[in-house]
Amino acid sequence: MATIPLQLAQRRLDTGNVVSYPGGSPVGAAMQGFGAELSAVAERFRQQKQQQDAFDAEVIGRELNGQIAEAEKEAIQNAPADGRGLHDAMYGQARNGVVKPGLFDKIFDSTVPKMPESERASFIRQKEALRLAGSARMAAQQYARRQDYEQAEWSKAQAAELNAIAQSDPDDTAAFEAIRQSGFDFIAKMGNPVARQAAETAWRSNTAKALAQAMIAKDPGRAVELL
Incomplete structure (x- = not known):
């Protein structure tokens, strides 16, 4: 077709001006x-x-x-x-x-x-x-992305702080507390409360271990006392 x-x-068929056929006729029906x-x-x-x-x-x-x-x-x-x-x-x-x-x-x-x-x-x-x-x-x-960034930056800062404790005089309590508080201040600025709480818990434990390492390094005989 x-x-x-x-x-x-x-368009409908235009019926104006054309020949009309009876409706019943074959032509009209067509x-x-x-x-x-x-x-x-x-x-x-x-x-x-x-x-x-x-x-x-x-x-x-x-x-x-x-x-x-x-x-x-x-x-x-x-x-x-x-x-x-x-x-x-x-x-x-x-x-x-x-x-x-x-x-x-x-x-x-x-x-x-x-x-x-x-x-x-x-x-x-x-x-x-x-x-x-x-x-x-x-x-x-x-x-x-922000959470990953904050965690990565804290990990770098923590490593540096723990190294400073391990290399410091273990009897210098003021220096130890200053470093420890500096870490807590850093953690407090983290945006994720769950990550912040986990970091605080780990920081307490890690600083205590670093201090113990400093004590042993200064006086190996104190290792028995710390066990």
């Missing part, structure tokens, strides 16, 4: 049937176009998800050790009513023109839901 343009197929067929063709075309648009929108949406995932991966890889700015760079920020867009906005907005027109409004309405989900992911990544 030949293809009938949609704008033509949607003309009415032809008009009904045109309408049916138009409806099938509309449904087919709607289905194609929905399919294309699904493909484009999946491509967008892939682009976002890749952008998040690169943002995490390129973020500083403490994760600073990771979330805002990807998903932007809103402060005092002012919205600063992120890479997500650039990716999403560049996808809008690719969407079929019939699906575009629905697609645009999904933007903030996608931002919210992605924002939660990146906030979690930034938080985890």
